Amino acid sequence: MEDTLQVVLKRVKPTLAERKRLDRVMSGLIKRVGLVCKKLGIKAKPILVGSAARNTWLRSERDIDIFILFPEELPREEFERQGLAVAREAAGPKGREQFAEHPYVTAKIEDFDVDFVPCYDIADLGKIRSAVDRSPHHQRYMIERLSPELADEVLLVKQFMQGIGTYGAELKVRGFSGYLCELLVLSHGSFRKLVDAASGWAPGVIIDIERSYPDPAEARALFKGQPLIVIDPVDSSRNVAAAVSMRNFATFVRACQDFVRGPGEQFFFPKPVQRLSRRELSEALERRGTKLYCVAFETPPRVPDVLYPQLRKTERALVAALTREGFEVLRSDVWSDGRSIILLELSTSKLPRVRVHLGPPISVEVRDFIEKHLPSKRRFAGPFVDPAGRLAFEVERKYTRAEQVFKRALTERGAFGKHVAEALARGYEIYEGVEISKLYRGKFAEFLSEYLTLCLPWYR
């Protein structure tokens, strides 16, 4: 195992030359922001945060985060005005303004993606005004504790997460953030010890480095339903792993189990997905024998962190509508680029007109149930008692075809996100089976190839 880790580390850790270049760019940025503040007569000070600033930066990464700290007492409006002024001036003419909880500016500098982020310099995190105000605290906490040896272990964890597909806290991924990877190394001591421990994790595991909760039951109650609970050392009210989905949690645990049994580079650098030819696509669709639908529409102009939760909400609403009407959804997924696609795969698109409507168990009053269904024109049979003793009717199914169900759901747009609902109101197309080959190009072709050959990356 040690050999593998050495090889991986060599491949992912920046070389001395790369490190020097990064350091040069970073100190240049600090200097530049300092000068801008002076020039504009603004009382603020720059600080580097994130992986670049704490030696946990993978060679493949390009991000540098420079935060501009403003005094706590500065009014919000004034903070935003001054913050944007400094960020814009420092970023130069190529800077582009972005909007998260509050505005910041990004710019390509040399070949780095630099974020200029104004934030408040808050002493007591109980008085936090925006999530970005936490970052300087994370930086101070980490820099004091992460030795160069531990930083190397973080590189291994981050590359492992990338390899198995669970890296990134953004809502498109719902995986492990860089800061979370650092905390996991800090709490376990090394990549190896983390992987050993995580092999035995079950949903609901709690990691509380600073022992903020003497009673783990309290933390468990507070973050109920979240598969992984990692208490933020600088703000105990926050679960750093809140974004981690059950799927990503389970994927990480399974990867650790497999790695412990048989370590290898394929966990860090898996084979890429093979893109299917058009012929292979047709064969795969034919072979599965399912009904595969793509609902395609114009992507609303929103950042991924806004767009993806809405796409997933829409996906869930369609799946729920189909399931409620008795259709079995084998799998579903979402994809987005210039167009957005919700993919629904059903085992059958047609159900019989009759369906069984089960009543309450024997101990429960049934008068209402009987009075509702007995005179109904939709009644086929019943009331009768099934072999398990439950009262039942056979009634006419409202929709016998899956298309009817999801077209209706697409018209109602009940539980969809706002922007996706608006985009769908402007129009959509449905592609089924072989028609999907019309969409089969570029990134969607990659996505669909991966969907059809779905496999944990280290088993590819």
Place this chain on the structure above:
Amino acid sequence: MEDTLQVVLKRVKPTLAERKRLDRVMSGLIKRVGLVCKKLGIKAKPILVGSAARNTWLRSERDIDIFILFPEELPREEFERQGLAVAREAAGPKGREQFAEHPYVTAKIEDFDVDFVPCYDIADLGKIRSAVDRSPHHQRYMIERLSPELADEVLLVKQFMQGIGTYGAELKVRGFSGYLCELLVLSHGSFRKLVDAASGWAPGVIIDIERSYPDPAEARALFKGQPLIVIDPVDSSRNVAAAVSMRNFATFVRACQDFVRGPGEQFFFPKPVQRLSRRELSEALERRGTKLYCVAFETPPRVPDVLYPQLRKTERALVAALTREGFEVLRSDVWSDGRSIILLELSTSKLPRVRVHLGPPISVEVRDFIEKHLPSKRRFAGPFVDPAGRLAFEVERKYTRAEQVFKRALTERGAFGKHVAEALARGYEIYEGVEISKLYRGKFAEFLSEYLTLCLPWYR
């Protein structure tokens, strides 16, 4: 309610003339058996048992049971020889020998169905040799306790059971025996009080008239899984309601709930099932939109108490095979006359080639699961992690058509009963959809009409 009960009682209770005639026939039988014993020099004595002998006989009934009691110490072989000799002689030339646990003779006498049943006169029921040895004890127990008023209440209970379709302990019905109805009246005091109490019954209810089990938990453990537990006052090791199926138990409870809310004669004398015309049959099949199969074969020459459990076992085995392969069985049933038919109704007869094979939950080792499916030629996708965190594969379904599944099960005949398995080995036909109209005549037409318009009798 009282009016209804008066009307019903008048209709079901034998008239004075009928009663007199019955009494005359019965005393004639006692005399006749006594004379036969004398003539053959056999030491045995006749006793009348059953509803005819305790005034709980419905006008519609025809059965008279005369038991021939032999001394306990008589060896088995001798008992059977002497028993049959007496029974045959008493029944006369029209008598027909029957086989249950041991042989007995039936005969049509006037227009009554008379059973001549030899049994042991056992003092301690712990030493019982055959179920029929209990009947004289039941007779003695009941005759001491059933006043003429209570006997009338029993008539109401029995007719109620007949009306709602739950009367009869034979294995074709799996309902309430006459003796069970008598015990229910004895324990509750009247039809009305029984119906009130039963409205609140849940599965597992215990009725223990003689308080044989001071701790009900003991009785519950002993008769676990049986919905109704009525301890036999003459043999506490026996649940008199052991034959009552969950469906019949629930049907009775629902009928009582409905009767309490709105009494009426329809519970006792429901409308008959309307037989569908051939045209209505086609329309009903078409309207349901399901796949209805009839597996038809020659009925093995066995009594209903042997045949029906085997037919149901076969039905369950076929349903289990279909369910295991992913097919949804809406309903199923069995029917038997000269031919036997197993009816299977599926929501669809065709499933996609791909199916999801879920692995163990995250806390369980998965190496075997992965090693089994990863190299398989039947693998479509996987291993992957589903949204709930479970490991899964997509594999090729063995059988995509329902016919393949049950034809295979019919060839293997694994969990079928012996005689039905033998009959199926000799051959069978499968009818589906409109082909079923070829079978549509006589009693099967009635059965199928009831199946398609299935409804609790009092709601018809």
